[in-house]
Amino acid sequence: MLLTNNLGYPRVGAFRELKKANEAYWAKKISAEELLQAGLKIRESNWNTQKENGIELIPSNDFSFYDQVLDLSLTVGAIPARYNSLLNKIDRQYNLDLYFAMARGFQEGGVDVTAMEMTKWFDTNYHYIVPEFVKDQEFKLTSEKFLNEYNEAKKLGIETKPVLIGPITYLLLGKEKEAGFNRIDLIDKLLPVYEEILGKLADAGAKYVQIDEPFLALDIDDATKALYPEVFEKLAAAAKGIKLIVATYFEALRDNEDIAVNLPVHALHLDLVRGENQLDTILAKVPANLTLSLGVVEGRNIWKNDYENSLKKIKQAVDALGKDRVWIAPSSSLLHVPFDLDNENNEESLPAEVKNWLAFAKQKLAEVRDLAVLAEGDVDAETQKRFEANKEAAESRRTSPLIHKPEVKNRVSNITDEDAKRTSTFNARKEAQQAKFNLPGFATTTIGSFPQTKDVRKWRADLKKGAITQEQYDKEIAEETERTIRLQEELDIDVLVHGEFERNDMVEYFGEQLAGYAFTQNGWVQSYGSRCVKPPIIFGDVYRPEDMTVRWSAYAQSLTNRPVKGMLTGPVTILQWSFVRNDQPRSTTTYQIALAILDEVQALEKAGIKIIQIDEPAIREGLPLRKADQQAYLDWAVRSFRVSSSNVEDDTQIHTHMCYSEFNDIIQDIAAMDADVITIETSRSQMELLDAFADFKYPNDIGPGVYDIHSPRVPSTEEMVNLLRKAKAVVPAEQLWVNPDCGLKTRAWPETKAALESMVEAAKILRAE
Numbered sequence: 127m128l129l130t131n132n133l134g135y136p137r138v139g140a141f142r143e144l145k146k147a148n149e150a151y152w153a154k155k156i157s158a159e160e161l162l163q164a165g166l167k168i169r170e171s172n173w174n175t176q177k178e179n180g181i182e183l184i185p186s187n188d189f190s191f192y193d194q195v196l197d198l199s200l201t202v203g204a205i206p207a208r209y210n211s212l213l214n215k216i217d218r219q220y221n222l223d224l225y226f227a228m229a230r231g232f233q234e235g236g237v238d239v240t241a242m243e244m245t246k247w248f249d250t251n252y253h254y255i256v257p258e259f260v261k262d263q264e265f266k267l268t269s270e271k272f273l274n275e276y277n278e279a280k281k282l283g284i285e286t287k288p289v290l291i292g293p294i295t296y297l298l299l300g301k302e303k304e305a306g307f308n309r310i311d312l313i314d315k316l317l318p319v320y321e322e323i324l325g326k327l328a329d330a331g332a333k334y335v336q337i338d339e340p341f342l343a344l345d346i347d348d349a350t351k352a353l354y355p356e357v358f359e360k361l362a363a364a365a366k367g368i369k370l371i372v373a374t375y376f377e378a379l380r381d382n383e384d385i386a387v388n389l390p391v392h393a394l395h396l397d398l399v400r401g402e403n404q405l406d407t408i409l410a411k412v413p414a415n416l417t418l419s420l421g422v423v424e425g426r427n428i429w430k431n432d433y434e435n436s437l438k439k440i441k442q443a444v445d446a447l448g449k450d451r452v453w454i455a456p457s458s459s460l461l462h463v464p465f466d467l468d469n470e471n472n473e474e475s476l477p478a479e480v481k482n483w484l485a486f487a488k489q490k491l492a493e494v495r496d497l498a499v500l501a502e503g504d505v506d507a508e509t510q511k512r513f514e515a516n517k518e519a520a521e522s523r524r525t526s527p528l529i530h531k532p533e534v535k536n537r538v539s540n541i542t543d544e545d546a547k548r549t550s551t552f553n554a555r556k557e558a559q560q561a562k563f564n565l566p567g568f569a570t571t572t573i574g575s576f577p578q579t580k581d582v583r584k585w586r587a588d589l590k591k592g593a594i595t596q597e598q599y600d601k602e603i604a605e606e607t608e609r610t611i612r613l614q615e616e617l618d619i620d621v622l623v624h625g626e627f628e629r630n631d632m633v634e635y636f637g638e639q640l641a642g643y644a645f646t647q648n649g650w651v652q653s654y655g656s657r658c659v660k661p662p663i664i665f666g667d668v669y670r671p672e673d674m675t676v677r678w679s680a681y682a683q684s685l686t687n688r689p690v691k692g693m694l695t696g697p698v699t700i701l702q703w704s705f706v707r708n709d710q711p712r713s714t715t716t717y718q719i720a721l722a723i724l725d726e727v728q729a730l731e732k733a734g735i736k737i738i739q740i741d742e743p744a745i746r747e748g749l750p751l752r753k754a755d756q757q758a759y760l761d762w763a764v765r766s767f768r769v770s771s772s773n774v775e776d777d778t779q780i781h782t783h784m785c786y787s788e789f790n791d792i793i794q795d796i797a798a799m800d801a802d803v804i805t806i807e808t809s810r811s812q813m814e815l816l817d818a819f820a821d822f823k824y825p826n827d828i829g830p831g832v833y834d835i836h837s838p839r840v841p842s843t844e845e846m847v848n849l850l851r852k853a854k855a856v857v858p859a860e861q862l863w864v865n866p867d868c869g870l871k872t873r874a875w876p877e878t879k880a881a882l883e884s885m886v887e888a889a890k891i892l893r894a895e
């Protein structure tokens with residue numbers, strides 16, 4: 127009948143147990159044995175939770191100490207040569223020391239190797255370790271983690287479905303480390319290892335194996351398309367009696383539908399959240415022996431499922447295929463949502479009414495089970511009760527005055543083209559701003575934050591605990607801000623900042639002050655390795671009840687005659703780093719935030735803050751996965767930024783800041799943002815990232831970062847002079863500013879002072895040339 131299927135479960139632990147165990151192991155505070163034990167405990171608890179919540183196809187090998195792509199690299203023996211000296215560090219099934227060396231680098235006993243590169247997992251905020259391939263790459267089965275975890279669960283009385291990243295997706299996720307070959311051509315060498323893996327799992331008694339091929343839902347070239355049937359013929363042949371499941375997610379199959387439904391496998395998993403409408407076309411194509419796993423419960427967001435809506439899709443599939451060939455599942459692995467809503471009990475940051483609209487990983491399992499029971503038709507009283515409650519929650523979300531603010535909705539629908547455009551051209555603005563600020567050429571500034579020392583974090587923690595009063599806290603922040611203003615004056619920086627000492631995080635700080643936001647206590651999601659983030663939740667129409675930053679910016683400005691830059695986070699970045707509403711388009715939510723930021727910009731302007739920076743480091747990461755959707759996104763993303771920054775005086779200077787990205791392919795859109803000044807990360811690429819701006823003849827002012835803030839290393843004046851000369855060779859000198867790559871909050875004071883001193887000196891040398 128309708129089976130319940132789960133693709134993957136979060137593994138950091140409900141209270142970040144894995145993070146704590148990993149970090150203790152790295153600090154040599156616990157043994158390898160203890161770390162392995164901590165991992166086992168999490169797996170055991172995850173498997174039991176899934177079983178108790180009615181999941182029939184429970185994944186194994188979805189656990190990882192660091193990253194599942196790295197696990198696979200180790201499994202297939204794709205271990206870069208620089209780790210050869212660590213190959214003997216084989217530590218049970220996990221090869222822990224070698225493994226963590228690949229993830230984080232290794233510096234001990236004369237061995238000094240760098241980590242492998244890390245990058246974003248599709249359009250999530252999860253980062254994986256990028257496989258490295260060489261021309262005569264060899265693969266060989268090196269770890270049996272997949273088998274050990276299958277057997278481990280079996281011993282606990284739980285039959286699991288091992289999960290493997292598919293061979294095509296694995297190769298595509300990697301990178302060629304030398305010229306002269308295409309990594310996809312390594313497939314013939316890689317496949318025998320997959321065949322061996324499947325053979326071993328078959329021998330161990332595995333009934334199902336899930337093979338993740340998310341690239342089937344992306345833009346792939348014809349050669350790759352042609353590869354899919356070939357590869358799966360081979361895998362199917364090697365699988366002996368195992369039923370193979372191909373999992374796709376994060377997008378609809380679109381042009382790859384025909385390939386996907388005709389693969390020689392038992393089941394195909396579809397993301398019916400991102401690919402909401404793909405069922406219509408796919409059902410018409412499904413061959414007689416294929417089962418569909420319907421990903422109806424969202425794996426990427428924290429909203430309760432709308433049962434009535436999901437049941438419509440399920441019914442459509444059941445009508446076409448029959449109950450035996452339809453499974454119910456979350457849309458993707460649940461890795462991207464927090465563990466358990468039951469651990470949230472703070473009425474103030476997460477009101478009961480809002481909590482009733484949410485479902486975290488554990489709750490989503492129950493939703494999958496409920497939907498299967500409801501679709502089956504033989505409904506018990508308990509499930510029926512939950513169905514009624516689910517309908518009520520959906521109705522409450524549609525109508526709650528906590529969410530719906532007609533004034534906010536009206537304001538967004540009344541945004542005009544005028545609202546998204548500055549009154550005067552950049553050149554006219556530049557003249558007005560020059561008259562006002564009279565800044566020198568190669569003007570110096572910083573990106574906003576100054577060191578968040580232990581003290582600063584302690585004041586915040588103490589205030590939260592009630593150990594100090596608001597007045598005491600404010601006094602500390604005021605003093606730290608004043609010290610920072612004085613330091614910048616001494617350093618002779620031209621445009622100062624207040625230092626952001628009052629902020630915990632550049633999104634949370636605003637979220638806490640905007641209406642329409644809620645917060646969790648334990649809503650952690652893995653970002654990379656042991657690092658987790660706790661994204662705030664946008665549940666309702668967003669607006670700004672009060673000033674958010676004026677107080678500290680105005681205070682800082684009152685201390686000095688030099689201009690102090692106001693510091694805001696941009697609408698797209700606020701959206702991108704939050705859990706967002708699914709009951710209206712992302713663009714609508716972003717416009718609401720843009721108007722709230724505009725209100726703050728105008729309040730700053732009124733308070734005499736005439737240089738205002740609106741950070742948008744996350745613009746690029748919001749890009750949709752499919753090319754065909756990208757321009758529409760860029761259009762509303764850029765327009766939102768413009769809405770937040772246009773309705774100001776000519777002599778108000780708008781800055782923006784971007785980092786961690788390539789700019790080449792979106793340079794036109796960055797230019798369309800029309801910020802008076804953009805500061806960007808460039809130093810690690812030796813100003814190469816500036817080329818995109820130069821080639822495009824970027825018209826407004828640019829501050830290419832002259833030193834890397836990720837390292838405590840203090841660069842010499844000469845290095846920075848050289849970088850600036852390089853910049854000057856490609857961008858007219860009148861357009862250039864001088865600043866670090868990004869904010870300084872992770873740095874300590876001594877290196878910060880020393881680096882900024884050299885930076886100002888470098889700017890002065892350039893001015894004199």
Ligand code: GLN
Pocket residue numbers: 573574575626632693741743783784785868869870871
């Ligand atoms: N203004 C922020 C800071 O300096 C910018 C951070 C960022 O770009 N990520 O910390």
Ligand code: ZN
Pocket residue numbers: 573743783784785786867868869
């Ligand atoms: Zn930055």
